[in-house]
Amino acid sequence: MLWFSLLVLIPLAAVVVKSAEGGWGTFADAVTNRQTFAALRLTVLTSVGVTALNMVMGTIIAWVLVRDRFPGKAILDLVIDIPFALPTIVAGLVLLALYGPTSPIGVHAANTRLAVFLAIAFVTLPFIVRTVQPVLEEMERDVEEAAASLGASRFTTFRRIILPTLAPAIFAGAALSFARGISEYGSLVLLSGNLPYRTEVTSVRMLTYLEGGDTASAAAVATILLVVALLAIVTLDVIQRRVARRG
Amino acid sequence: MSIEVRNVTKRFGDFVALEDVTVSLPTGQLTALLGPSGGGKSTLLRIIAGLDTADEGTIDIEGTEATNLPARKRNVGFVFQHYAVFKHMTVAKNVAFGLEIRKRPKDEIEHRVDELLRLVHLQQFAHRLPSQLSGGQRQRMALARALAVEPKVLLLDEPFGALDAKVRRELREWLRRLHDEVHVTTVFVTHDQEEALEVSDEIVVINEGRVEQIGSPDDLYDHPANDFVMGFLGEVTTVNGQKVRPHDVDISTTPILAGAAQGTISRVLRVGFQVRVNVLTDGGEDVTVELTKSHANALGLGEGTTVWVTPTPGSIPRMVEKAG
Ligand SMILES: Nc1ncnc2c1ncn2[C@@H]1O[C@H](COP(=O)(O)OP(=O)(O)OP(=O)(O)O)[C@@H](O)[C@H]1O
Ligand SMILES: [Mg+2]
Numbered sequence: 001m002l003w004f005s006l007l008v009l010i011p012l013a014a015v016v017v018k019s020a021e022g023g024w025g026t027f028a029d030a031v032t033n034r035q036t037f038a039a040l041r042l043t044v045l046t047s048v049g050v051t052a053l054n055m056v057m058g059t060i061i062a063w064v065l066v067r068d069r070f071p072g073k074a075i076l077d078l079v080i081d082i083p084f085a086l087p088t089i090v091a092g093l094v095l096l097a098l099y100g101p102t103s104p105i106g107v108h109a110a111n112t113r114l115a116v117f118l119a120i121a122f123v124t125l126p127f128i129v130r131t132v133q134p135v136l137e138e139m140e141r142d143v144e145e146a147a148a149s150l151g152a153s154r155f156t157t158f159r160r161i162i163l164p165t166l167a168p169a170i171f172a173g174a175a176l177s178f179a180r181g182i183s184e185y186g187s188l189v190l191l192s193g194n195l196p197y198r199t200e201v202t203s204v205r206m207l208t209y210l211e212g213g214d215t216a217s218a219a220a221v222a223t224i225l226l227v228v229a230l231l232a233i234v235t236l237d238v239i240q241r242r243v244a245r246r247g
Numbered sequence: 248m249s250i251e252v253r254n255v256t257k258r259f260g261d262f263v264a265l266e267d268v269t270v271s272l273p274t275g276q277l278t279a280l281l282g283p284s285g286g287g288k289s290t291l292l293r294i295i296a297g298l299d300t301a302d303e304g305t306i307d308i309e310g311t312e313a314t315n316l317p318a319r320k321r322n323v324g325f326v327f328q329h330y331a332v333f334k335h336m337t338v339a340k341n342v343a344f345g346l347e348i349r350k351r352p353k354d355e356i357e358h359r360v361d362e363l364l365r366l367v368h369l370q371q372f373a374h375r376l377p378s379q380l381s382g383g384q385r386q387r388m389a390l391a392r393a394l395a396v397e398p399k400v401l402l403l404d405e406p407f408g409a410l411d412a413k414v415r416r417e418l419r420e421w422l423r424r425l426h427d428e429v430h431v432t433t434v435f436v437t438h439d440q441e442e443a444l445e446v447s448d449e450i451v452v453i454n455e456g457r458v459e460q461i462g463s464p465d466d467l468y469d470h471p472a473n474d475f476v477m478g479f480l481g482e483v484t485t486v487n488g489q490k491v492r493p494h495d496v497d498i499s500t501t502p503i504l505a506g507a508a509q510g511t512i513s514r515v516l517r518v519g520f521q522v523r524v525n526v527l528t529d530g531g532e533d534v535t536v537e538l539t540k541s542h543a544n545a546l547g548l549g550e551g552t553t554v555w556v557t558p559t560p561g562s563i564p565r566m567v568e569k570a571g
Contacts, residue, residue, distance in 0.1 A: 145298050146331040146389075148318040150345035150396055160344075164335045244335055 012226065019223040022216025030209075030217040031224060038197045039205040040221070042116065044228055046201075047181030050120045054177045055170055058128025065129070066136040084126040088186025095119055096190045111193035116201060119188030120181045127180065128173030135169040164244045171240035175233045182225055249274035249432040250295060250400055255304030257290055257456075264290045266456040268304070272400075272434055272449075277426045279443035280436045282453035283479065288436040291453065292402050295434070297321045309399045324393030324431075326403040330385040332377035338388050339364065339373040345396035363391040366425070383414045394429065403435035407442070419446050440480050444468065452476050484535040486528075486558050493537040495562035498524065499555050500546055507555035510534065515543070515550055524548055526556050 019027060030036055065077055083091060099109040099118060109115040139162070147157040185203040192199040202225060209218040250272040257265040265287045272278045280288045293299040295306055297318035305314045313321050333341050339360050346356045364370045367387040369380075377385055386406055393401060406422070407415040423446040426433055437443050443450050444464045452459040452467065452475075460472040471477035477490065484493050487508050497504055510528035517523075522543040526534045534556050548554070 140329065140331065142327045142329065142331040143333065145318070146325065146327060146392075147333075147344070149296055149298070149321070149323055149325040150392065151319045151322075151348050152344075153319065156348060161333055 015219055015222050015226065019216065019219035022220065026216045027220045027223075030220040035196050035200070036202075036205055036217075036221060039200045039202045040224065042113065042200070043182050043202040043225075046113070046116050046120055047178050050117060050124055050181050051174050051178045053121065054124055054128045055174050058125065058173060058177075059132055059166065059170055061125075062129045062132035062136055066133060080126050080129050083123050088123065088184070089190075091123055091187040092119070092190040095122060095187060099191060110191055111195060111199060113192075113199055115191040115193070116188050116199055119191055120184050123184060123187050124177040124180050127177040128170060131169040131173035131176070132166055135166055139165060167240050167243040171236045171243075175236050178232050178236075179229050182228060249309055250434070251305075251307035252291070252295065253305045253307075255291070255294060255301045255306070257287075257294060257299070257301050263456050265294070265301070268453075268456070268458055270451055270458060270461060272432065272451075274309075274432050275430050276448040277423070277433045277435070277446060278449045278451060279447035280434060280451050280453055281440060281443040281479070282438065282459075284438055286438075286453045287456040288438070288453050289404050292325075292404050292434065292436050295400075296323045296325045296402050298325070322396065322399050324396065324398035324401040326386070326389050326393050326401070326406045328405040328408045330377070330382070330389050330409075332385055332389060334377055337374050337376060338369060338380070341377065341388055342391045342395050344392060349396070359395060363395055366394075366428075367391045382410050383418055386410070386418070390425075394431070398431065400432045400434065403433065405436050405438070408437075415442070422446060444480070452479065454479070482535065485532055486534050486556055487530075487532075489558055491558045491562055493523070493535040495559045496534060496536040497557050497559050498526070498536050498538065498546070498548075500548075500552065502555050504555050504557045507557035508532070508534075509553065509555055512548060512550055512552045512554060515548060522548070526554055528556065 061080070065073065065080075086094070095115075095118060096110070098105065099107050099115065101108060101110055103109075109118055143161060144157055147161050152160070183203060184201070185207075188201060189204060192201070194200045194204050202221060206218045206221050209215075209221065250270075252268060252270045252272075255265055255268045256263070268287075268291060280291060282288050290299060294301050295308075297313065297316055297320075301314070305312065307313060308321060308323065318325075333344065336344070342360045342363055343356050346359060351359075360373075361370065364373055367390055369384060369387055369391065372380060372384065372388075377388065380388065390403075390406070403422075407418050410418065419442050422435075435447075444467075447464060449461065450464055450467050451461050454475055460467060460476045462470075467476060468480055471480060474483075474490070477483055482493050483490050484496065485491075486496055487506070497507075499507070502509065508528040508530055510526040510530075510532075512524055513527045513533075514525040515522060516525075517540065520540055522538055522540050524536045524538070524543070526536060528534060536556060
């Protein structure tokens with residue numbers, strides 16, 4: 001508990017105190033600034049979208065990795081972690097090479113909101129795969145067989161038995177994925193172009209404040225992100241409990 | 248005949264798990280599939296349930312050709328060794344699962360679940376989660392869950408295998424009584440011959456993927472078809488070249504028994520109310536004799552005592568088969 005406090009609570013408190021130092025006025029100014037608001041909205045909405053996509057795709061990929069047999073499976077299993085293991089700026093370079101002006105696959109996402117989406121999707125992919133995978137591996141096959149012998153179709157078994165079992169893992173991964181999404185910087189700064197009102201994300205906006213010596217505004221934005229993250233975690237937890245109980 | 252298994256063969260790669268197995272299991276009976284570990288009992292049970300498919304052969308359930316039916320359409324109740332509970336559902340929900348899938352009316356489901364929980368003595372645990380039950384209670388819940396859909400046959404794969412000896416014994420007696428009440432055709436797998444002899448109407452002995460013998464418990468015990476069945480159903484010892492059960496050996500301290508072999512006691516071991524005596528005969532046989540403690544005391548048996556042993560008249564010995 002002490003360790004947790006030192007590691008997590010004190011820095012968090014520092015940010016909140018810092019933002020409060022500027023007084024309510026600075027805080028309100030920072031938040032009502034149209035450019036900042038646009039950045040916040042883009043960041044949060046994109047993270048929500050990416051997280052929703054990850055919940056579906058991540059679960060499917062985990063399923064394929066655990067249940068299917070195919071050549072190259074071990075390699076895929078390794079590749080999943082690459083977005084996670086790469087330094088984010090390297091990830092940014094990779095994305096720029098792939099989707100930038102010289103895209104070899106013909107997708108030109110540079111300087112668009114799609115770039116933000118792709119970058120966040122890229123770096124957050126492993127989260128749900130890696131939280132769901134061990135739970136799937138531990139799940140006993142005889143539970144599914146029991147459902148089948150009681151007359152359940154594959155779909156019913158998935159919805160009523162497998163999904164409620166996986167729900168805690170899916171939502172834990174989603175919380176991580178969302179938190180990473182709203183704080184992402186390195187991987188999207190190259191490809192997105194950081195155009196104010198269009199592709200500028202919150203972390204870039206905060207950096208601008210800091211470069212301008214406006215620490216109080218940066219801290220204010222940080223506090224808002226903190227609140228958003230907390231809200232997201234609580235919401236996800238509430239939904240998770242519903243799904244797990246529904247069975 | 249309720250379940251007809253005809254010429255079923257099952258291979259896992261090169262390994263033959265079942266080889267040309269034919270059995271018919273009569274309606275309303277409690278049948279045990281008995282055999283050593285790895286013999287193919289679970290495989291056969293899973294093929295009957297549709298959880299595995301046979302490479303060759305056919306399965307009929309209550310006159311319906313079921314060979315190619317998926318598990319969910321066979322209307323077979325299956326109970327697994329490790330309970331296979333739905334962890335996130337309460338006991339009542341677990342039991343209701345099959346009925347909910349069949350979209351039965353709510354009040355009918357409630358009524359039936361209540362009835363079943365009463366049957367397995369779990370009515371006071373209806374709202375608990377399976378993790379809050381003991382192993383024996385979980386297995387009773389699994390049994391109620393399987394019975395809820397009124398299956399044509401009930402299949403149990405070592406249902407009490409994960410429980411301790413005392414609970415096992417209680418539950419097997421309870422299963423017998425339950426079967427007499429419910430009368431659903433039941434097949435249960437066990438590698439415990441005592442369990443099979445005690446509760447079943449009929450025993451199918453399976454070894455190395457083949458059926459060794461089918462018969463009533465008495466039949467199998469008294470007239471084993473071969474050495475394997477004899478050895479598997481109980482201990483065997485050899486006296487004067489004849490194979491008998493250790494409790495079918497007469498022992499005396501004087502040579503009054505006709506044709507008895509003379510020997511010396513090499514070991515005396517007391518197990519509860521029984522005494523096991525090892526006799527080394529002059530003919531070189533190591534004979535195991537089982538007798539009650541009071542009998543052994545009356546004879547004054549001890550290590551080094553000279554005794555005479557012979558198969559009890561009226562017991563059914565088997566001649567030792569010549570090698571080859
Ligand atoms: N899915 C499988 N793949 C490969 N081999 C298998 C598979 N299932 C069973 N076997 C083999 O088939 C043989 C019979 O297995 P089975 O589970 O039917 O034995 P059993 O009689 O139930 O034994 P036990 O009493 O230990 O449960 C075993 O040698 C086992 O290794
Ligand atoms: Mg088995």
